[in-house]
Amino acid sequence: MRKSDTEKSFIDYAIEQAQMCEKDVPVGAVIVKDGEIITSAHNEKEILQDVTGHAEILAIKEAQKKLKTYHLTDCDMYVTLEPCPMCAWAIINSGIKNVYFGAYDLQYGAMGSVLNLPKTANSKIKVYSGIKETECKKILDDFFKKLRK
Numbered sequence: 718m719r720k721s722d723t724e725k726s727f728i729d730y731a732i733e734q735a736q737m738c739e740k741d742v743p744v745g746a747v748i749v750k751d752g753e754i755i756t757s758a759h760n761e762k763e764i765l766q767d768v769t770g771h772a773e774i775l776a777i778k779e780a781q782k783k784l785k786t787y788h789l790t791d792c793d794m795y796v797t798l799e800p801c802p803m804c805a806w807a808i809i810n811s812g813i814k815n816v817y818f819g820a821y822d823l824q825y826g827a828m829g830s831v832l833n834l835p836k837t838a839n840s841k842i843k844v845y846s847g848i849k850e851t852e853c854k855k856i857l858d859d860f861f862k863k864l865r866k
Contacts, residue, residue: 727754728848730795736856747796748780750792755792771804777808797853797856816844
């Protein structure tokens with residue numbers, strides 16, 4: 718991606734990642750630095766049999782490998798669902814500058830809806846919510862409808 722692309726186009730890549738989920742709750746994440754996607758991931762908790770296999774955590778781990786540092790201070794994250802407490806804390810501790818998310822997580826959301834960990838941690842992270850919210854929510858709704866059948 719180039720710097721001229723909008724935030725919404727980055728969330729489109731996160732949506733594509735979410736759609737790649739097979740057995741897992743469909744959540745996708747991308748990390749952007751200097752206007753370029755440096756890593757992307759989707760939930761793989763079931764596939765990996767690892768409770769930390771959330772899209773955000775996987776994307777952070779890969780970005781840290783690529784950049785050879787855990788300081789992701791010049792990076793932004795785009796994710797289809799509001800991060801949970803585990804992911805929000807990892808995002809805060811990695812130093813990611815901005816988080817853009819699609820759907821609110823009214824059960825476990827930790828970046829403004831249920832909890833607001835950035836505020837609790839006195840973090841300077843900026844959180845932007847509701848980006849392509851309808852599309853992101855539909856992916857989740859369709860997954861859970863299918864699961865219930």
